[in-house]
Amino acid sequence: MTAAQPQEPQTATVDAGLVLLDGGLSDAAPVQPEPLPEGGLLGDRYRVGPLLGSGGMSDVHRGHDTLLGREVALKIFRGRGESHAGRQREMRLMARFSHPGLVAVFDAGKVEDGPAAGRHYLVLELVPGSTLAQVLQPGPLAVPLVAKIGADIAEALAFVHEAGVVHRDVKPANILLPPGVLDEEAEPGDPLTAPRARLADFGIARSTRDHPASTVDHRGTPGYLSPEQAMGAPLAPPSDVYALGLVLLESLSGERAFTGTPVQQAYARTRHAPSMPEHLPAEWRKLLTAMTALEPTARPSAAAVEAELRAL
Incomplete structure (x- = not known):
């Protein structure tokens, strides 16, 4: 997975039959990244590298799988606890898929300690380009x-x-x-x-x-x-x-x-x-x-x- 792109606003309310999305295409509030410190180890295996980008719901770091010796992408979801129900759904959905047109999922877990404790993460194929x-x-x-x-x-x-x-x-x-x-x-x-x-x-x-x-x-x-x-x-x-x-x-x-x-x-x-x-x-x-x-x-x-x- 390459650098995450800043996403356009995604919250909405319904009024007069239309979905009214908060904010505009050009004046949306910038995403506030919550990156992890570089050098940390997730799940005693994945070394956290530099931040590649941030989207509406997550931050993506370059990572290194110390067990298999390969580069990966670490998608770290923002928020903790019950707010991660949707993130867990994404993990389950993506884990079901194996197709050359999709980004492969290697692993999933939860940050266990430090200021980011409780945040869930996905370990994804790192797609260059x-x-x-x-x-x-x-x-x-x-x-x-x-x-x-x-x-x-x-x-x-x-x-x-x-x-x-x-x-x-x-x-x-x-x-x-x-x-x-x-x-x-x-x-x-x-x-x-x-x-x-x-x-x-x-x-x-x-x-x-x-x-x-x-x-x-x-x-x-x-x-x-x-x-x-x-x-x-x-x-x-x-x-x-x-x-x-x-x-x-x-x-x-x-x-x-x-x-x-x-x-x-x-x-x-x-x-x-x-x-x-x-x-x-x-x-x-x-x-x-x-x-x-x-x-x-x-x-x-x-x-x-x-x-x-x-x-x-």
């Missing part, structure tokens, strides 16, 4: 590269959807691009070992097998919420497909599909689909229009999206 959010800062990407990245993430989503899980926060900052993924001249290699885009951060994921009320959660990143997520409705796999559609659209155009305050964005996406750039090939316009349909049942499955993108 950049996030899609970082790569998009200069501008849009080439169409074939977007197709490859999108297919990799759609495949990972199809896997977690089949396992009964909705990610709920598909966005460029949660898409990791290891070395080799951005090499458009590279020859295709073994599908199991070739570099591929990776999907990270299941911090607000939910199981579709939970009680429906448990999937009515208003957190998410404003720029990538699905219409049903903006309305505070129970979520299902089509919500992830919608978010991936917005990510692909941004990757091709260099701009977000919806802008303005979080409330304006939420209102807009419940009223109309995102605009499609006229320069996009017809097959791309057709696929992205389907992925970002207002009605969830009209969207293709993640597996169908992967097949389309592999063909493109």
Whole structure:
């Protein structure tokens, strides 16, 4: 796992049928990291290294597994005690997954002593490279590269959807691009070992097998919420497909599909689909229009999206 990206505000209330997210996209309060001291040992095994980054709910350190002699990422959740119920859910969800398009989970535990005692942590695969959010800062990407990245993430989503899980926060900052993924001249290699885009951060994921009320959660990143997520409705796999559609659209155009305050964005996406750039090939316009349909049942499955993108 690479450096965590500062997350946009994720708390919300419901008013007039819309999810009103606290704060704005440009004036959100900065994340206040709570890093661990470097050099400490977690679980008598993992040496804490430098802080890589901080997200809305956790801090990520580089770490060293002293038993196996390998570099890892240490995701240290903020808060203690009962507030970690959601963190424990993420641990259980991620521990179930083994897929080349997902960040691998090696271990989990709880800080036992010191000022951070009681904080839970995950030991994750350390994925070198950049996030899609970082790569998009200069501008849009080439169409074939977007197709490859999108297919990799759609495949990972199809896997977690089949396992009964909705990610709920598909966005460029949660898409990791290891070395080799951005090499458009590279020859295709073994599908199991070739570099591929990776999907990270299941911090607000939910199981579709939970009680429906448990999937009515208003957190998410404003720029990538699905219409049903903006309305505070129970979520299902089509919500992830919608978010991936917005990510692909941004990757091709260099701009977000919806802008303005979080409330304006939420209102807009419940009223109309995102605009499609006229320069996009017809097959791309057709696929992205389907992925970002207002009605969830009209969207293709993640597996169908992967097949389309592999063909493109």
